[in-house]
Amino acid sequence: MAREEHQLEGLNFEQRHGKARVRVARVWRDTKSGNHYMVEWNVSISLLSDCLNAYVRDDNSDIVATDTIKNTVYVKAKECTEQLSAEKFAVLLGTHFTSFYKQVTAAIVNIVEKPWERVLIDGQQHQHGFQLGSERHTTEAIVKKSGGLQLTSGVEALSVLKTTQSGFEGFVRDKYTALPETRERMLATEVTASWKYSYEYVSSIPQNPLYFTQRYLDVKKVLVNTFFGPPKGGVYSASVQSTLFQMAKAVINSFPDISAIRLKMPNIHFLPVNISSKDNSIVKFNDDVYLPTDEPHGSIEATLSRFWSKM
Known part of the structure; x- marks a missing residue:
């Protein structure tokens, strides 16, 4: 800085x-x-x-x-x-x-x-x-x-959600753990991303006045496509951490002039609704009715960079 x-x-x-x-x-x-x-x-x-x-x-x-x-x-x-x-x-x-x-x-x-x-x-x-x-x-x-130049771009408040193809298993379990393991859950997050360009001087940036506008749209497309996967079937997410890494790697691999990317992806929970009745029976909604929650939420962030670059 x-x-x-x-x-x-x-x-x-x-x-x-x-x-x-x-x-x-x-x-x-x-x-x-x-x-x-x-x-x-x-x-x-x-x-x-x-x-x-x-x-x-x-x-x-x-x-x-x-x-x-x-x-x-x-x-x-x-x-x-x-x-x-x-x-x-x-x-x-x-x-x-x-x-x-x-x-x-x-x-x-x-x-x-x-x-x-x-x-x-x-x-x-x-x-x-x-x-x-x-x-x-x-x-x-x-x-x-x-x-000399340091140039970064980013996106804020990119909200994405998928209703299936997400799970969370095999995490640490101890006396404080109440979360059940699952291979079927909703995955929602609000992506904040920033990426650093490799241009080190004002004179070296592309002359096209809308170059970075198009690059922003292209990076956003790669992030979204990697999160969701193919239109039919999608792609399985073993954790927010795994999906975040795949998204960051896809950007680095797709754009040679981007040297590093930082992603912040809170895990915004949609909790399956189960209702207790007077006779102690449970009405289970079988992954179709959820309670959307904003907080507390999981906080996951990471930076991926080429070996010679730092954010």
Whole structure:
């Protein structure tokens, strides 16, 4: 992680400043086709800069005002006359701040893209109509003055569920264990994933302005397809851990420019309902009626990376 660190009166001092939750929507209009394209981004920026005097001498002459940072987001969005990915916009902002201000040594830009999707009317894409989806596209670009780059993308709130082809057996049993073993259960989770690209310099990233948008869609497709398996029959999951590893490995094997992926997959439980009656008999619903629960839930996460890479 980039940092701005100083020795101060025998102590270490680290600082950064910026603007968080800058919300910006950008619309592009294609005059030939009549189609409109839009994104809504929530942008947060932290600058690592040599402005120590502001902290210790009441001298603000080296501070880039956070209001200026906010305004820059809007100006740069306006200057983007063609569609571009959230990743490209993050790199563009980071490059601006590190090149425009001599005291800024690095910029950390985080963007969360709201999932607006084009509406289908009678099977046809609407020219300017959009509806809100569910999962969110995320990115972080750390841009250094030298042009060095750390770029990650991700997805949040990707909810997936399958009603069969899941079990959990052979786990540790002791006096605290009440969970029965099973080869038949529902499996539900809300995937949070982040993956690191291998590009180490701003100059090395693909020039296609929508490259990372397509890569995001492709990674999401691999994650989902691996979770569910083939349309007929699916694929058996021996545990959330096993499924998580298969999903991570599929992404690493599918995309050479992704060097590491981190997955967080809570086990959101659907508990089979059994009802006790007055005569102590049990009404068992035989895996067809469940109690959905949000908490407590199992917490499973892991990182898979190529041997030379770290998240």
